Amino acid sequence: MDYTSAFRDPALCRGLLERLARALDAGGGKPLRFMEVCGTHTVAIFQSGLRALLPPSVTHLSGPGCPVCVTHDAEVAMFLNLAERDSVRIATFGDLLRVPGPDGRTLKHALAAGARVDIIYSPLDALRLAAGHPGETVVFLGIGFETTAPTVAGAMLMARQQGLKNFTVLSFHKLVPPALRALLEDPECAVDAFLLPGHVSTILGLEPYRFLAGEYRTPGVVAGFDPADILLALCLMAEQRRDDAPAVVNAYRRAVDDNGNPRARAVLEQVFRPADALWRGIGRIPASGLTIAPDFADMDAMRRLDLVLPEVKPIPGCKCGEVLKGKRAPDACPLFGKTCTPANPVGPCMVSTEGSCAAYYKYHLEG
Numbered sequence: 001m002d003y004t005s006a007f008r009d010p011a012l013c014r015g016l017l018e019r020l021a022r023a024l025d026a027g028g029g030k031p032l033r034f035m036e037v038c039g040t041h042t043v044a045i046f047q048s049g050l051r052a053l054l055p056p057s058v059t060h061l062s063g064p065g066c067p068v069c070v071t072h073d074a075e076v077a078m079f080l081n082l083a084e085r086d087s088v089r090i091a092t093f094g095d096l097l098r099v100p101g102p103d104g105r106t107l108k109h110a111l112a113a114g115a116r117v118d119i120i121y122s123p124l125d126a127l128r129l130a131a132g133h134p135g136e137t138v139v140f141l142g143i144g145f146e147t148t149a150p151t152v153a154g155a156m157l158m159a160r161q162q163g164l165k166n167f168t169v170l171s172f173h174k175l176v177p178p179a180l181r182a183l184l185e186d187p188e189c190a191v192d193a194f195l196l197p198g199h200v201s202t203i204l205g206l207e208p209y210r211f212l213a214g215e216y217r218t219p220g221v222v223a224g225f226d227p228a229d230i231l232l233a234l235c236l237m238a239e240q241r242r243d244d245a246p247a248v249v250n251a252y253r254r255a256v257d258d259n260g261n262p263r264a265r266a267v268l269e270q271v272f273r274p275a276d277a278l279w280r281g282i283g284r285i286p287a288s289g290l291t292i293a294p295d296f297a298d299m300d301a302m303r304r305l306d307l308v309l310p311e312v313k314p315i316p317g318c319k320c321g322e323v324l325k326g327k328r329a330p331d332a333c334p335l336f337g338k339t340c341t342p343a344n345p346v347g348p349c350m351v352s353t354e355g356s357c358a359a360y361y362k363y364h365l366e367g
């Protein structure tokens with residue numbers, strides 16, 4: 001099978017749209033508000049034009065699936081303060097460079113002012129930086145979900161093997177299933193079904209999502225990123241609601257095993273421990289983050305550099321928190337497209353290409 005075009009085939013997509021319409025009709029025309037919790041899904045849905053093709057009773061909500069966007073204001077303030085320290089070198093993925101802290105400062109500003117900030121493309125690049133700068137403490141900014149965290153854990157194991165003493169990780173990693181539970185616990189939650197993240201699910205498999213259907217009677221469908229993948233997932237959600245039979249199912253079998261990736265999870269469990277974490281707009285969610293295990297304390301930037309999360313105020317006027325919970329569309333933020341644009345982002349949802357506000361701006365406004 002040609003995996004690059006088969007799942008974008010217009011005839012296949014038309015057939016799936018008809019199947020979706022039939023399932024919605026047979027379900028009494030009830031609205032289907034589905035939320036995706038993956039930045040790649042956010043972009044795929046906008047970029048493919050699917051939003052414009054969906055039946056009027058289907059509403060797309062973007063959830064807390066963009067790693068940069070969910071990084072809390074206090075976490076941003078912490079790494080901005082850290083960048084000002086002597087003998088610290090920050091290693092970060094490029095997206096974080098433009099995320100504004102509570103006072104509007106970014107790592108880019110810090111870099112311009114002389115801070116040691118390096119953009120990397122893999123955690124292994126951070127190991128190389130540490131080896132090349134033995135007089136500095138290299139701090140890798142660990143953000144992202146279950147997909148990214150195993151690669152960071154692998155880098156930490158390699159650092160130990162290589163005897164690197166100056167490589168550390170500031171772990172702000174987040175876990176998806178506890179965030180879904182937090183969203184569903186909100187009395188104002190308007191989500192009828194979840195489009196579950198394909199990448200994260202390659203690690204987790206289906207088991208950690210079972211509570212969606214079991215405890216909250218909410219369908220959850222693991223989906224790929226092509227239009228036919230997403231439409232098939234919507235069909236399955238609508239059919240589950242038609243039949244009053246919510247379930248968690250895998251509609252991305254070409255990439256996701258129902259059992260996930262046990263080896264990647266084993267590496268995660270060796271290096272990290274679940275811990276409460278702060279999410280932008282949602283707040284503290286129990287056991288929704290990863291802290292570094294005691295055996296790896298020498299690589300834990302929090303302990304090694306005596307870091308404490310500062311008390312900060314949210315960015316004035318920015319509604320990212322509500323956008324991330326699906327309670328407000330990006331263009332319902334008063335700053336959208338005015339003071340906040342991709343060229344001059346006020347909040348993180350406008351920074352990352354995977355952020356809801358940036359995707360909305362690029363594909364909806366610029367069209």
Ligand code: SF4
Nearest residue numbers: 319320333340347357
């Ligand atoms: S438009 Fe800008 S300020 Fe408003 S929610 Fe989005 S990122 Fe935040």
